[in-house]
Amino acid sequence: MATVGTSTGFGVCGVSLHSSTSTSLLSSFLGKKLYFKTLTESTAHKKLASPKSKNLAVVAAGGQIFNFVHDLFVGVGVGLPCTVMECGDMIYRSTLPKSNGISPTVPGVILALGTISYLWATPGVAPGFFDMFVLAFVERLFRPTYKKDDIVLGKKLGGGAFGVVYKGSLVKKPSAKDGEIVVKKATEYGAVEIWMNERVRRACANSCADFMYGFLETSAKKGSEYWLIWKFEGESTLADLIQSKEFPYNVEALILDKVQDMPKGIERENRIIQTIMGQLLFALDSLHSTGIVHRDIKPQNVIFSEESRTFKIIDLGAATDLRVGINYIPKEFLLDPRYSAPEQYIMSTQTPSAPSAPVATALSPVLWQLNLPDRFDIYSTGLIFMQMAFPGLRSDSALIQFNRQLKRCDYDLIAWRETVEPRAGAELRRGFELLDLDGGIGWELLTSMVRYRARQRLSAKAALAHPYFDKEGLLVLSFTQSLRLQLFRATQQDYSEAAKWIIELMAKSGTKKDGGFTEAQLQELKEIKPSEKSNVQRNALASALRVQRKIIRTINESVDELNRRRKSFWWSRWIPKEE
Numbered sequence: 001m002a003t004v005g006t007s008t009g010f011g012v013c014g015v016s017l018h019s020s021t022s023t024s025l026l027s028s029f030l031g032k033k034l035y036f037k038t039l040t041e042s043t044a045h046k047k048l049a050s051p052k053s054k055n056l057a058v059v060a061a062g063g064q065i066f067n068f069v070h071d072l073f074v075g076v077g078v079g080l081p082c083t084v085m086e087c088g089d090m091i092y093r094s095t096l097p098k099s100n101g102i103s104p105t106v107p108g109v110i111l112a113l114g115t116i117s118y119l120w121a122t123p124g125v126a127p128g129f130f131d132m133f134v135l136a137f138v139e140r141l142f143r144p145t146y147k148k149d150d151i152v153l154g155k156k157l158g159g160g161a162f163g164v165v166y167k168g169s170l171v172k173k174p175s176a177k178d179g180e181i182v183v184k185k186a187t188e189y190g191a192v193e194i195w196m197n198e199r200v201r202r203a204c205a206n207s208c209a210d211f212m213y214g215f216l217e218t219s220a221k222k223g224s225e226y227w228l229i230w231k232f233e234g235e236s237t238l239a240d241l242i243q244s245k246e247f248p249y250n251v252e253a254l255i256l257d258k259v260q261d262m263p264k265g266i267e268r269e270n271r272i273i274q275t276i277m278g279q280l281l282f283a284l285d286s287l288h289s290t291g292i293v294h295r296d297i298k299p300q301n302v303i304f305s306e307e308s309r310t311f312k313i314i315d316l317g318a319a320t321d322l323r324v325g326i327n328y329i330p331k332e333f334l335l336d337p338r339y340s341a342p343e344q345y346i347m348s349t350q351t352p353s354a355p356s357a358p359v360a361t362a363l364s365p366v367l368w369q370l371n372l373p374d375r376f377d378i379y380s381t382g383l384i385f386m387q388m389a390f391p392g393l394r395s396d397s398a399l400i401q402f403n404r405q406l407k408r409c410d411y412d413l414i415a416w417r418e419t420v421e422p423r424a425g426a427e428l429r430r431g432f433e434l435l436d437l438d439g440g441i442g443w444e445l446l447t448s449m450v451r452y453r454a455r456q457r458l459s460a461k462a463a464l465a466h467p468y469f470d471k472e473g474l475l476v477l478s479f480t481q482s483l484r485l486q487l488f489r490a491t492q493q494d495y496s497e498a499a500k501w502i503i504e505l506m507a508k509s510g511t512k513k514d515g516g517f518t519e520a521q522l523q524e525l526k527e528i529k530p531s532e533k534s535n536v537q538r539n540a541l542a543s544a545l546r547v548q549r550k551i552i553r554t555i556n557e558s559v560d561e562l563n564r565r566r567k568s569f570w571w572s573r574w575i576p577k578e579e
């Protein structure tokens with residue numbers, strides 16, 4: 001017959017493993033079986049004095065922790081009285097419930113599920129550990145390495161204050177094509193870029209240019225320089241392609257490897273732009289899912305890969321890895337003001353410094369949700385979308401002027417449209433026409449990306465699920481597509497807007513018969529409501545906000561506290577040095 005358990009278990013049904021059972025499990029596991037059974041309190045005190053017994057105390061404490069964790073998650077063999085539990089009859093044994101040996105407890109299951117969801121939530125604490133301690137290690141064993149003497153530098157491709165980029169080739173070419181490489185000789189920021197590229201290569205290789213190797217080269221003449229090597233992806237960046245008069249048809253020719261025999265026009269152009277946006281968002285989604293925010297998304301940093309016929313992202317020098325808190329605070333001069341989102345800082349300025357790696361890792365899902373740093377890249381991608389739709393915005397000066405106009409309209413694209421459309425030239429009108437195709441889904445997507453508040457912008461994943469990407473070959477939306485569009489519209493509002501929208505809808509939908517309220521009824525409702533109620537609601541909201549602020553402050557303070565103790569490029573030890 002079942003008895004009520006005497007141990008410290010949390011089981012909802014009172015089930016738990018008796019502590020001596022689990023202790024002996026652990027002790028036999030540790031090969032110390034006898035000690036646990038014979039260690040009485042008095043002898044334990046005596047033994048604790050010697051180092052040997054200190055070890056035993058540690059083992060015993062370990063046993064207790066094990067008990068606690070075990071009891072929390074699993075209950076075995078003991079339960080509530082038969083008045084509560086189904087026990088069966090000892091005489092008629094067939095009525096006895098079948099023992100399954102182990103029964104998980106409800107809080108245990110909830111805790112386990114919660115922990116698993118937390119560990120897998122963006123940017124992924126658990127995958128992060130696997131990546132750093134397993135994948136990175138295995139990769140290091142097998143990947144080919146290069147040194148300065150293996151490389152022949154060719155023409156200069158670009159470069160600024162933080163490094164110079166060359167086209168080059170390998171001395172020992174694996175094949176004629178594979179020998180072509182791009183080499184960046186970078187200053188201190190090269191270390192960050194090597195880290196990011198290695199992370200990306202393991203997590204989402206197809207999103208960014210194919211990174212081959214990075215190392216630190218020290219010479220008496222030039223001091224320390226980081227050398228980064230990529231496969232040469234192709235001749236053209238999106239900036240080169242966009243500047244051509246042939247855009248977007250030049251991209252169509254590259255993606256399809258042929259020119260389509262179709263009349264030119266905004267529908268065809270829209271479809272090409274849609275393809276480019278899809279590829280860009282796909283690459284961004286992969287980066288964001290692994291906890292990396294690029295922070296310098298612009299047409300110059302999007303390269304067309306001739307081999308895969310897709311656009312890939314380059315230049316991770318300003319990127320930040322929020323899984324472990326690398327490059328957490330942007331160096332402002334690394335951000336390009338033409339494409340930067342208005343917030344500039346992707347993390348709240350109340351979180352002024354990067355947490356230490358373990359803290360950043362543990363808190364990363366919370367910090368990610370509080371700040372939604374990925375939306376910085378989404379804003380920049382929205383501006384690229386605009387440049388593709390409006391040829392007049394493709395020059396630097398036009399983009400700078402547009403940014404000023406948008407700022408004057410409080411970053412409200414709809415307000416900007418209202419001001420410019422009435423006096424728009426043919427080119428601008430054509431851009432609006434292109435975005436207005438298919439019931440305006442292009443415009444809808446654009447306005448969901450270019451918004452002042454990061455929280456109101458779509459994520460890359462949500463943008464990819466937008467009906468704009470469903471319309472392939474269709475000019476009319478299907479029923480389900482328009483339903484999804486409505487849903488998008490509803491979910492993209494902020495709370496106050498949503499409340500306003502519902503009230504307006506209720507007020508407008510008009511009569512008792514329709515199931516709505518007339519404005520008079522709404523007024524009546526307002527009057528009937530006691531004023532304390534709204535005070536209660538306001539107080540509840542204020543307390544919720546206070547709690548939220550307190551949580552953020554506590555997290556930030558502990559992050560800063562821990563960070564003060566340690567400030568070094570701990571992760572640079574991952575970067576190989578040339579022997």
Ligand SMILES: Nc1ncnc2c1ncn2[C@@H]1O[C@H](COP(=O)(O)OP(=O)(O)OP(=O)(O)O)[C@@H](O)[C@H]1O
Pocket residue numbers: 157158159160161162163164165182209210230231232233234235237300301303314315316317
């Ligand atoms: N993998 C690659 N394949 C082909 N070309 C590349 C590749 N990587 C970089 N490039 C070329 O090199 C140029 C400079 O690269 P990148 O933007 O990474 O360097 P940078 O020093 O940050 O330059 P900038 O300061 O101009 O942004 C790019 O514009 C592109 O034309």
